[in-house]
Amino acid sequence: MAPNTAHPALWPAPHASGAVDATVHVPGSKSVTNRALVLAALASEPGWLRRPLRSRDTLLMVGALRAMGVEIEETVSSSSSVAGGPDGAGEAWRVLPTGLRGPATVDVGNAGTVMRFLPPVAALADGPIRFDGDPRSYERPLHGVIDALRALGARIDDDGRGALPLTVHGSGALEGGPVSIDASSSSQFVSALLLSGPRFNQGVEVRHTGSTLPSMPHIRMTVDMLRAVGAQVDTPESGGEPNVWRVTPGALLGRDLTIEPDLSNAQPFLAAALVTGGKVLIPDWPARTTQPGDRLREIFTEMGGSCELTEYGLEFTGSGAIHGIDVELGDVGELTPGIAAVAALADSPSTLRGVAHLRLHETDRLAALTKEINELGGDVTETADGLHIRPRKLHGGIFHTYEDHRMATAGAIIGLAVEGVQIENVATTAKTLPDFPELWAGMLGN
Structure with a gap:
C-alpha cells in the first residue's frame, strides 16, 4: 500500500x-448536509439549509445537483439564529428544485455520499448523466446501487465494472418497486435508494440480503430525514420485516432545516x-x-x-x-x-x-x-x-x-x-x- x-x-x-x-x-454535519441537499433537490417546493457544512464533499454535492439542473442559492444571513460560530454558520442555502435534466457530467471527487446518493437521482433526470471522480473513487464499490437501479428499471453504462466511471441514462422517471441488495460493504447503498424512493412511480422496497450491515445509525438518519419532509417509511424498527425498508411514493416537502x-x-x-x-x-x-x-x-x-x-x-x-x-x-x-x-x-x-x-x-x-x-x-x-x-x-x-x-x-x-x-x-x-x-x-x- x-x-x-x-x-x-x-x-x-x-x-x-x-x-x-x-x-x-x-462545523455542520456532512452526512446531514448532503442528505438534506438531495431531499431538497427532490422536493416539490423550495427549501432552506441553514448552517450547512462548506467542505469538499458538500460542495461536490452542490456542484453535482447544479449540473443536473437544480438551483442552489447561497446567502449570508444576519439572523441571530444562524450568524456567527463555525465555518458556514452564517450561511444559508436556498434550494429550488427546478427539474432534473441532462446531459451533464458529475464530479464525485472521492465522496461516498455523492457517488452513491446521486445515481438514483440521475435516473429521474431527463437525459444522460455521467459520473466520474478521483482515481480512488474507481476502487470504491458501487455495484449495490448500480445493480439495484437496473432491477428498478434504470439504464446504466459502467462497462461491467460495478464502479466509476459510469453514465446513468435518465428517462425522467423510474418505475421502482421491490429490490434486493447486499449492502454489507456500505450502508450508503440502502440510503441511496431510500432517499430517491418517494419519487419512484411505485416507491421502493429495499431488502438487504447480506449477513452484516454496517453503520446502521446512518440509515436511521436517512429514515428520520425522509419522514421530516413528509415521506412514509416503514422500517424494521417500526414493526416491519427485518432488513427491509419500504418508502411509499409521494411528494416531498420543502423544509427550513438547521444542520447539526x-x-x-x-x-x-x-x-x-x-x-x-x-x-x-x-x-x-x-x-x-x-x-x-x-x-x-x-x-x-x-x-x-x-x-x-x-x-x-x-x-x-x-x-x-x-x-x-x-x-x-x-x-x-x-x-x-x-x-x-x-x-x-x-x-x-x-x-x-x-x-x-x-x-x-x-x-x-x-x-x-x-x-x-x-x-x-x-x-x-x-x-x-x-x-x-x-x-x-x-x-x-x-x-x-x-x-x-x-x-x-x-x-x-x-x-x-x-x-x-x-x-x-x-x-x-x-x-x-x-x-x-x-x-x-x-x-x-x-
Missing part, C-alpha cells in the same frame, strides 16, 4: 505543553481532552441525534474521560489517564481512526471490532492505521474485522494520510503526546472539516 506522494507538504503536528481548556465550534454540528468531526477535539487530561466544550451538541459520533460520549468515557451535556453543549473532561478498550464499532466505523490513535497512547491494550468494511473507505483504513502507527514505534496488528493495539512508547516521524481526512486527524491526536509527528497532506481534512489546522491551533491556544 503506497502512501500518497502527490502532496509532499508536511505539517508539524502541535505537541501539547499541558492540559487543553477550550471551546471548539465544530458534525459529531464525528468533534472526535479529535474530545480526544485532545482525553490525551492531555484537559477539558473541551463542543457547543450545540444535540440532546437527540442519529449521528454516529454521539457514541463518542460512551466510548471516550470508558477510555478514561467524563462528560456532561448542558444547555451550552457537551463538556468533556479527561482524567489524565487513558485506558484500553474492547469495543464493537460496526455501526460507527468512521470513529475507528480516532479511537485507534487514542488507544495507541493508552495504559492497556485495545481491540476494535466489526470494521472490516473500513478496507473499502477513502483508503484501506485498517492497513493504513496499522502501518502508520507502527512506523512511529507502535504495535498494531490487523484482525479479520478490526485492529488489536498494544500501547508502546511512540516516537516522531511522518504520518501518511492516503488522502483520507480521518487519517490526518488521527495523526494530529498522536502528535499531542508525541513530539516530532509530521502529518503528510493535512489539507485533506478539508473533505469534511474545513480549517482543521486553525481549529486545532486555536484549541491549543497557539
Whole structure:
C-alpha cells in the first residue's frame, strides 16, 4: 500500500505543553448536509439549509445537483439564529428544485455520499448523466446501487465494472418497486435508494440480503430525514420485516432545516481532552441525534474521560489517564481512526471490532492505521474485522494520510503526546472539516 506522494507538504503536528481548556465550534454535519441537499433537490417546493457544512464533499454535492439542473442559492444571513460560530454558520442555502435534466457530467471527487446518493437521482433526470471522480473513487464499490437501479428499471453504462466511471441514462422517471441488495460493504447503498424512493412511480422496497450491515445509525438518519419532509417509511424498527425498508411514493416537502454540528468531526477535539487530561466544550451538541459520533460520549468515557451535556453543549473532561478498550464499532466505523490513535497512547491494550468494511473507505483504513502507527514505534496488528493495539512508547516521524481526512486527524491526536509527528497532506481534512489546522491551533491556544 503506497502512501500518497502527490502532496509532499508536511505539517508539524502541535505537541501539547499541558492540559487543553477550550471551546471548539465544530462545523455542520456532512452526512446531514448532503442528505438534506438531495431531499431538497427532490422536493416539490423550495427549501432552506441553514448552517450547512462548506467542505469538499458538500460542495461536490452542490456542484453535482447544479449540473443536473437544480438551483442552489447561497446567502449570508444576519439572523441571530444562524450568524456567527463555525465555518458556514452564517450561511444559508436556498434550494429550488427546478427539474432534473441532462446531459451533464458529475464530479464525485472521492465522496461516498455523492457517488452513491446521486445515481438514483440521475435516473429521474431527463437525459444522460455521467459520473466520474478521483482515481480512488474507481476502487470504491458501487455495484449495490448500480445493480439495484437496473432491477428498478434504470439504464446504466459502467462497462461491467460495478464502479466509476459510469453514465446513468435518465428517462425522467423510474418505475421502482421491490429490490434486493447486499449492502454489507456500505450502508450508503440502502440510503441511496431510500432517499430517491418517494419519487419512484411505485416507491421502493429495499431488502438487504447480506449477513452484516454496517453503520446502521446512518440509515436511521436517512429514515428520520425522509419522514421530516413528509415521506412514509416503514422500517424494521417500526414493526416491519427485518432488513427491509419500504418508502411509499409521494411528494416531498420543502423544509427550513438547521444542520447539526458534525459529531464525528468533534472526535479529535474530545480526544485532545482525553490525551492531555484537559477539558473541551463542543457547543450545540444535540440532546437527540442519529449521528454516529454521539457514541463518542460512551466510548471516550470508558477510555478514561467524563462528560456532561448542558444547555451550552457537551463538556468533556479527561482524567489524565487513558485506558484500553474492547469495543464493537460496526455501526460507527468512521470513529475507528480516532479511537485507534487514542488507544495507541493508552495504559492497556485495545481491540476494535466489526470494521472490516473500513478496507473499502477513502483508503484501506485498517492497513493504513496499522502501518502508520507502527512506523512511529507502535504495535498494531490487523484482525479479520478490526485492529488489536498494544500501547508502546511512540516516537516522531511522518504520518501518511492516503488522502483520507480521518487519517490526518488521527495523526494530529498522536502528535499531542508525541513530539516530532509530521502529518503528510493535512489539507485533506478539508473533505469534511474545513480549517482543521486553525481549529486545532486555536484549541491549543497557539
